[in-house]
Amino acid sequence: IYKDFFSDITTRKLPLTDPFKLESSLTNDATVQKWVAEGLPADEHSVQNGILTTKSSRFPLCIDPQQQAVSWIKRREEKNNLTVKTLNDGDFMKHLELAIQFGNPFLFESVDEELDPILDPVLEKSTFMEGTQRLIKLGDKNVEWDANFRLYFTSKLANPHYSPEVMGKTMIINYSVTQGGLANQLLNVVVAHERPDLEEQYRDLVRDMSENTQMIVELEDMLLHELSTSSGNILDNEELIATLDETKNKATEIGSKLEQSKFTKDEITKARAVYTPVALRGSIMYFAMSSLSTIMKMYEISLTSFLTVFHSALDNAKRDVVLEKRLRFMIQSITEMMYDYTCTGIFERHKLMLSFQMTCMIMASAGDLNRPELDFFLKGDTSLEGASVARPDDCHWISTAGWKDLLCLSKMPGPLEHFVNEVTSKQLDWQRWYALEAPETSPFPSEYNLKLTPLQQLLLYRCFRQDRVYNAMKLFVISVLGEKYVQPPVLDYSRIYAQSAPTAPIVCILSPGADPQSDIQTLGEATGFSGHRFKFLALGQGQGPLAEQMLEAGYTRGHWVLLQNCHLLASWLRTLEKTLLAMHKPHKDFRLWLTTEPTDRFPLGILQRSLKVVTEPPDGLKQNMRSLYSKLDQSMLDECPHPSFKQVVFVLCFLHAVVLERRKYGKIGWNVSYDFNESDFNISRKLLSLYLHKAYVDGDEVLPWGSLKYLIGDAMYGGRVSDDYDRRVLTTYLSEYMGDFLFDPCQPFFFSRSGYDYCLPSGDGPLETYVQMVELLPLTNSPAVFGLHPNAEIGYYTNMTKSVWRDLISLQPRSAGSGGGISREDYITNIATDIETKVPEPIDVALIRKRFGVPSPTQVVLLQELDRWNVLTAKMAVSLGDLQKALIGEIGMSDELDAVGSALFDGFLPNMWRSLCPKTEKPLGSWMVHFMSRFRQYMDWIDKGDPTVMWLSGLGIPESYLTALVQTTCRLKNWPLDKSTLYTTVTQYRQPSEIKSKLESGCYVSGLHLEGASWDIAHSCLCQQLPKQLVEELPILQVIPIEANRLKLQNTFRTPVYVTQSRRNAMGVGLVFEADLASTEHMSHWVLQGVALCLNTDS
Template sequence: MQELTNPAVSWLSDQAWLQSFKRIFDSNHPHREPLPGEWDTELDSFQRLLVLRCLRADCLVQGLQDYVSAQLGQRFIEPQTSDLAVVFKDSSLSTPLIFVLSPGTDPADDLYKFADVMQFSKKMNAISLGQGQGPRAETMMHAAMKRGHWVFFQNCHLVHKDFRLWLTSLPSNKFPVSILQNGSKVTIEPPRGIKANLQKTYLRLTNDFITSSTKVTHLKSLLLSLCLFHGISLERRKFGPLGFNIPYEFTDRDLNICISQLKMFLDEYQDTPFKVLRYTAGEINFGGRVTDDWDRRCLLSVLEVFYRDSTLESKFAPLFNLRRGCLLHCLLLQVPWVNSELGKSAFSYFAPKMWNNLYPTLLFLLDKLRQLSQSTLPQKTSNENMNNINHENVSTKVALVSFFSFRYNKLLEVISQSLGDIVKALNGLVVMSSELELMANSLFNNLVPDMWKAKAYPSLKPLASWVSDLLQRINFLHRWVYNGIPPVFWISGYFFPQAFLTGTLQNDARRSGFSIDTIGFDFEVRQITEKPSTGCYIHGLFLEGARWDKQECQLTDSRRKELYTEMSVIRLIPEPNRKPPPTGVYVCPIYKTLTRAGTLSTTGHSTNYVIAVELPTDQRQGHWIKRGVALICALDY
């Protein structure tokens, strides 16, 4: 393991770094470590947060939680369950009750249960607002006002004394302000953490439901497995693309349907029907929301861990002797699960992102705009220089470099024209249009303007890094045009990497005489020795969620605080009628950007998806699937 060097030699001595601050930097709980010397006694709790911000910004959120707990109390950082009985007391016949929802929440089930407790289950009418439902909702509300019923209007973007109006809506600037001012508002957020998810689920269950099953022991064990699967599916969303490419809004209703089906299938089948349970949960109830094939593979891989024979062992059943007591066994599930399923580097993605949402973004000074507009843009690639390329058996690659040069030239024209226009607008020579004003705001905030994005390649980089990346891409094309076909191709430098891969297959199809539909890629990770006779070498990829072991030539777990690692050169070898190996490899998808999500194309894959490569490994595929391991063409910095 490489020794970390002193990061601030100008004011921090090497001895102080090694003996004091390095201990805090390497700690798993740096926000609770004592500070060295007088700092530990003279600094107050808020000043200690400033030191933590300098050393370990990724743990600042945990430090803030401890600070709030010490100053205001533990209850201010614990998840609060919404008590509708308390909210109901604040309402009246002229004061509606408004649920302000967050993605993944649905208070309908809780409201129906509360209506049953208040003996209003037969006096409550619900309607989901949408196109054409307005007149029906108005009629329903007038009838309820006369009869003293409850009305539940869902998706909103006097009168009898018992009348109540219940509304649900996502945050929207179109919601009438007068209703918000006169209403009793309740914010509904999904529980954070596996512990909170388990607590919410088991507080809704009753002992009668569990004991009414013919296989109580099996129901208890599989119910815990199902609730853990639901909690983990929700938890994976906060880890971004490491969890799922698309953040799906799994709700309590999905879980409730699975619980009902679990009890029904256990009562109907003599043996536990794991295949049926996995299909209904993974393909229908939860899987019905999944639109990405790689996310579906991940979801089924996680579900397979919880729906299998080992979960029926007797050691799981005692957790349910007391319905609420079982929660004590789940207090420490959150962190160990992240370490075992997503890897130790997962918090390196999640924790800094949480802090970045709290910490205000530093803006560029206004003179940066003029400096950027006056900077030298890269020269266009002339199509006349295409003759410098060796045309021997490379007609497809010549067409590709012409295509990519054309796209980059169009982008450079837009950049040059827009920067010239905005300089004229700043000098008062032309009118500052709305498009130029939006562009100026983007440049001021270190963002890529939308008019540039429309002509550019997919990228998440801020403006400064984006310009540097653009220069590297232009230089790559210049070297290709002037020096001939490179021995190694920078796959991240293409507008459309799939076109390059298809061109490689076309070249081999012409050389070998096979149909291109019968040719697939074999993959080999190796050092470059010479230009290959068939296929090509590619580089410029980054591994997320794992790293490449060059000595063992296989995938291995990431190091601590290491989320992205540079991938070695990969050789793509066209091979007719190739069959993939059944074991010993991980089928690793390649994405253009870190978001991974994109528009669903006609191929069934996201437009962000490039190709899947086979990387050698000594682990089962599920090990890497649950870690969300993928190759990325370009990072976000």
Template sequence: MSSRRNTSLRPAVGSLLVLPVAWSMPGLCWCSEKYSRIHFLDDAFRKNLESALRFGNPLLVQDVENYDPILNPVLNHELRRTGGRVLITLGDQDIDFIPSFTIFLTTRDPTVEFPPDIASRVSFVNFTVTRASLQSQCLNKVLKSERPDVDQKKADLLKLQGEFQLRLRQLEKSLLQALNDVKGRILDDDSIITHLETLKTEAREVTTKVEETDSIMAEVEAVSQQYMPLANSCSSVYFTLESLNQVHFLYQYSLQFFLDIFDSSLTTDHLTGIKGYQERLKTAFNRVARGMLHNDQIGLAVHLSRIELKQSAPSAQLYEAEFQHFLRAQSAIVDSSQVPPAGLSPNQFRGVTQLSALPAFKDLLRKLDSPDFQAWLQTDAPEMNVPTLWDVTSTLTPVGESLHKLLIIQALRPDRLVSMSHSYVSTSFGPQFFHDVERELDMAYIVENEVKANTPVLMCSVPGYDASGRVMDLAAQLGKQLTDIAIGSAEGFSHADKAINSAIKTGRWVMLKNVHLAPSWLIQLEKKLHSLQPSPVFRLFLTMEINPRLPTNLLRAGRVFVFEPPPGVRANLLRTFSQVPSQRMAKAPVERARLYFLLAWFHAIVQERLTYAPLGWSKKYEFNESDLKCACDTLDTWIDSTAKGRSNLPPEKVPWDALRSLLGMSIYGGRIDNDFDQRLLDSFIEKVFTPATFTSDFTLVPQGNGVVKSIGMPDGIRREQFVQWADNLMDTQTPAWLGLPNNAEKLLLTNQGTYLVSIHISCLYHTTANCSRCSYWTMTKNWHIKPVRRTRHTVRLLYQTDVLLG
């Protein structure tokens, strides 16, 4: 008998639930509890499918991006009747079919695209979180944490509304049924009159109960409105994070990752109450920035400051025109026939003309005639003293003033835009906003408190930077057993599978190195981790180079950390001191700590010059933390052998020649293959590693060439003193610190400023697009009053029916 479609036999098959963030949504949780879960990659997939078809059980197939054609007969409804049996062909076997069979296909990959032949046979249900639904989730979490009494009242109110709706629906059905059963005139039927009286009595009771809830509704509404700005901010932060994948493929964040950050901020003691927007945004920034490249962090900070400004400003739209100009200034069209005034380039005049269109800058062109303006325009750090070229009003806040400065710098000195952006963010969130990110990761706290057993830790690094040593040091520090395996061969894959299967039971740590070499295998690994129930102390570390072929689901499911040389001498020094234990620097002789500082300064100069390649170095050499570690070990070896346990070592007795030779020819010089770069490296070594550095008047950076004040050697012998000295350095540096001409970074910084604006545009465009696609989910202000209004409307209908009937 040929296959045919029979609507009477047609089952409820072919429902495809697309769940890009399914693991954090209630939809999948509900399905997981109700239905059997299987994967296409399971060995028993076909057996479980056959069993579900025979017994009519519902089936949930996860991760269907790897679609198996064996499901085609099921999705095509290829059923046939043989005698009294309904059969479906699965592979080469006929299976009895029960019409109650239901199948759901789910995926957690938001980037997957299904071919038309599959899409035409299934029904799509999108479980992607929307702005309104996330806002509601955040509001519920805040109320539960801050005002559990109000949260309980709201829950009781919703329950009552459900009961009212159910009872009124029953009354409506009862009324309609009674009217339908009437024979003859309605007014002559005593049973109808009696029934109407009963309905009136029950309707009065419902009305009374509804009125009793008015005061509760007013209280819940008032308290909810107090916390609504916080919920709005949190929703905006999540969609900002979701849009970051437009900036870099590495930035993939799940809803659960964001909710973990939000829950953490709710449990922080000093962040209770409706205030603390800045601290909560700082918490989110610190958690996210650890997994971002340095050049992208300032873009995220500016975007978060915009969210904060909307909450703190007297009006949410107060500075929106300024922000729109900041984003679109480069694409605006102006009249190019006008002649720029003296002292301004055509690009600067173009920026000033665009800026003068804003109400606050309407007199900008007139204010440029000041004689002090040209002097300011030529300074090396104009962001330090921006003149007031805007109209000062009573509503201008310090953050708004800093935003106006940012627009001035963007128009007249775009090479200082990044530096001014740091100043603007510091004004918004405080001067310590970037300090936590600049300091060394506290991996011990993060791994033990923020990372769960089924969350892989992704150690992503730029080429030439190896993060595996950090994991080894961390395991030794915490006394954990660590198994490390290099990925890249068939043996490595089998060893990795065995190590993971064993470690999830015993609670050991596993580190898989160079996993970027096997992106296809990572897809299978992520699916395996998703289905495992490991020991709570199990941890999986994956070290890799940043690679666009890394699976999206793995990035969303894991905790990502990005490792690259820190930008700026100050950040580099702080990072170095955070890596070197205080006990190591405090060992005798006392001069050891000062030598460690010299090594940290030298390492910072060598790495920071890579930013200016081919001007700083002729090429991008792979100087990294392993060089610093080797240099520290070499320093300790030579100092110990020279000091021989003495508490002091005269500067002239330090083995300078040995240190200079090893650093210049082996540790750092071993990476250099250019004679000019070798001479340059030797010159830095000769300048830094000398007995003169132990004198109080030794100068690290001389005055001049853009340096307002010379930087001298710190006067200290303890690690804490050097850390404090580095902490007090300027956040921004000039190329003169690195021995480069002061104009070396102008083009570099101009490009960075353009890139900063492009980051903001990408985030804004993607977020706006997401909101427009889900605008129908927009939450009404009176979200919990609508059911009660419907209740009152239904009661009125009952009374109107009673009036009509006499």
């Protein structure tokens, strides 16, 4: 709008000041200086917000995550009897009536996304005259309206979504600080710290200039008043002439002072400017830290908390008389302290993402970041088509997605242009590099490591080895910032305590298997806060009043208060927020500790003022075992006299560490991530003591293994397990680790011999013997220690990489182009148009139903599938059409359309469509290929009848088709439906075209992908995975309905078949059927390897 306005007035050749600023026409320097003195930041964005706040015809609603607007409004209006309330206060209407009646200002702070409808008459200024009085109706009473009444709203939400009604009734003003604006504010802080004399001189100068400017305005006003009230001939009015002379002299004197002040100001500004790099680094770090709340609300940080750390960083920076060195030390101190502070309050999985985001932002501020290259690294090829050039046979080692990315990369200008030709012409060199275990530590072929920037090198890892991207990102961060930023600080509660304050709660964010209570109690004992000075309470229903009593006693008497599991009483947290705000001058020893799982219901007010600490269980088998043994003492091991007790406790400890570590491998480890913790271990240890004590007293030579395995595997640890296949894994571990074989003198027992002999300590030794055994364990473990294939580590790092990419994409600026030189809006429009051309017309299901007459069970499935297909395509067509209209302003951009546009821009499947299609984890481009394949299968099914080979992945509810097959066979052969099942056999066929005729009953199924194992087609059985091959397409499967009592299986592994690689969730959703795969290995081998089939891969 501003550009159009400026273009119009210049076209009309209207006289303009140079440089032209619209705000100069709406306010003056004196007013701006007054606002700044009241606490409004002096940057251009803030001044514009000040104009809107004071001159808008509607009442302002300020989006104010940094609390700068609310601070300014309070200081500006404090002398005018400002009333401050929240919409949650029960008495706000009574105070609002008084403010309206007496013309006082009123502020609603901490507003959410909805306003109380009772305020509508005030917002709409629905006043009316009654006699000589202007009134407004509030509820059931009329209140006198004073024209001086002013109403303000402020919200702490960084990205609220207000309804059109709210936006129409208020003036929405975004007070969110900008990077440049914050840099200007931080420059004042830095100069005040380094050159307090200069900063004081600058403030005095600004104040004097403000006063002088105000005096000139007053003189001008007085002069105009004298002239307007003068009577008769002006030249005969000697008193007026004298006043004019005096005014002229004063104006000349003040003008001279202002000129001198401007010269002095320029000199001071130049002296201050040398500290700009320090302020800029601070601003970058703030935005890197605050952006994390996009990923998780619990990561909220306030500008006040940031400034506290910023001051500390300046204090701690190494001093030097050479200014350049001092600046460098300050920048280093700010970066390091902000990194350490942030890492303390975020999960491990987000720490490398933070380092990478910091690195990119610092590079961008220096002009060293190539945005198109970064976009490609994060998103790869986002086109909706398959590879434009077929992958050569001798490049089979490159994945399908990698080849597609490689072709896209070769179109980018620079040293990687036509790079695909380099790979195909020297494919043996590149294949050798690709096959390295850690290629990121070796140079690229053809000396490409010398030709490419660190960021460009990351692009190659994306194409070739996504599993090594995570480590390559660490090397990238090290190359720009240094090794410090890939080595997060270790959690130290004494350091947390040193950083804490009585006014700021310490929020411990929990992760499964971690409980900080014992660590906090230990710290309390070490610092003199134990017994009656340490109060703790596990929150639950009805515990709010008791917690409030604890708080009141704590902050008056100087106790520590620990409130656990705040997420279980989220409704009470608003009360806690108000209590904390009302605390004035708490006891200096008071500390409030809060533990909570991540939740979106946690109040922003507490999060922003708190010191956050993330507690996670130890990482690694050795660390987990060390943690358990650190909490055991000799008396615990001596409580049972059985000579095998201590060794069995060691086995239990190893089991506990294994089930925890298996979680890191994702779905191939456990279908559901279970909250195993130390309480499971402690209760199981007590059970061992009880049963072994009884066996010792009774003189039993054989331990009660059956009872122990049941109680530990089904009741204690197994009590948390909700998935049958996960329970199968847990019972397999117990069978592997518990039995008389532990003590066989002829054959020593080993938990694993993968890279290290994980053996059982011998004899009935003291606690120290077992602790020493734990200390000898390696820090890192191969997946084979947990029974998994070494490829599981590749899967782990690949999933970590994809998770980091997803998070980084969500942090990228929305205003950026797609890397092709076009705007974001144009890019989204192009994608939307492309998809729209691929969406087919609705299928006439009624006509097909009429053609079928009485449909067979499989035809019923087809009709249901087509109904669901039509719903999906209709939603796609409507949303794409509306999105394109919204982008050009024909209709409003709703939240749903904005989400669709963002997903298209980022290369993700919009959630609006995801809910209507078969479950999938594919990116948008791969999903569109899948979408078109589904359509072709439906058309063939309609035209030619049941497919000879059914591609189950193309069905919305694939299990319904298999059920229909069983139903058809049962009707044909008069079998009871509830006593029939499916018998599966893997054929020798790889391609559907190899099969010429349909089965008499049942069907052939294609598109199944094997995870955790490979298929030996020569011997028709499961075999070990090939290196670096995480998923393999299974030959076509033959599925035949059979009577359950006739199914006799030997040497087969009952393998679950899931819809996606995400397998089944905690609610049991995702399982399709079970397939029987031939095996020459013992079943426990494949159980621990996490073998499963899925219909859809994630790529």
